[in-house]
Amino acid sequence: MKKDAVAYLVTRRRGDIEHQREVLEQFCKYRFTINTVFNDHRAASTPPRKRDGYNAMLQYCREHMAQFVIFLSLSDIARNPENGIDEIHSLISEGFVPFFAKNDFIGYVDNPELRTEAIGHFVEYMGTYAERVRKAQSTSPRQESRTKGAIGRPKALNEGQIEALITVRRSGTSISQICRMFNVSRSTVSKILTDYPELKGEWKGRRQDAEEAGSE
Template sequence: MKKDSVVYLNTRRKSDFEEQKEAIENFCKYKFSIDQIFHDYRTSSKPPEKREAYQEMLAHCKENGITNIIFHNFLEFSKNMDHGLREFRRLSDEGLCPYCAECDFIGFHDDPAQRTQAIQNFIAYMELYKSSMKKSQTAKTDSHTSNDTRIGRPRALDDGQKEALITVRKSGKSISQICRMFNISRSTVSKILADYPELKGEWKGNKEKQV
């Protein structure tokens, strides 16, 4: 039996709506019945609490007892990763279960309880990683303050940070975004993804050298 759901779309171009709607309908075909579609246009830079259609969707879910929310792609939800992680944690804490039609790396589509737990585990891991990164940056800042700054090799990531990088890359983040998130160079990202050729994509640096 299909589960009741609502759909939330956040598009950058008006032409994206039909394309994303079709992808979601294919995803829901045998799993979910769509009660209503809510659509915000060019609001990915705004926090969720300031999006009109998104707030209408949450109110609709509460009024009608709907717990399944279908997104096209988690990465399209917010340009600010902190906003996205915070909101998905809030959804899971309130008993709402988010899904996405594309680039879904969570799994457990047929078991909402396990899926919710997997989402919470992932968010907890990312929050732990963020805390670790802040402590690391603080320690390095203190070290540079007490010692002469010297130019050296780009910093290395530990095993936990490498796993987080690979997970984020699988979710669809670009190489440039990953460089900014982890404060590392493209060459460092390339080395970490050496065993994952499907995740490396095209590196513009190599392309420029070939010209």
């Protein structure tokens, strides 16, 4: 039996809403019935809880006991990855179960309890990683190499950071966002994704970044 759900979309250009609805319908075909669609236009850089459409969606869910919320992708919750992770944590803490019509790497789509648990593990992992990044920012890789007596050019990212980069890329985060988040160049990201063509290929032609630039 299909479950009742609400959807939240962030549009950047005219005509986006129609395309995004098609993606939603394909994702929900055998799983969900969307009762209401909420939308904010050109609000990706605004924190979720400061958006009119997002707050209207939360209010609707609370009043109608709606548990399932469908987003187009994880990156649509917030342009800043840390803000997005914080918001996901808030959602599951309030009893909501978020789904992503694109690039949903969490799994357990048909099991809300296991899905919520998996999302919780992901949020915990990303929170731990973010804390490590904040601590590491006080010491640059070049300074660390001098301290440890390393010879040669230091790596831009360590193994843990590379793992986190791949994780957020799988979640749908754009290359531009990743460059800003990890403070690395596009060429560095390209080298890291060499062994992951399915992730690298999504941004060939820079179409996704061009769309984001046009929305700013």
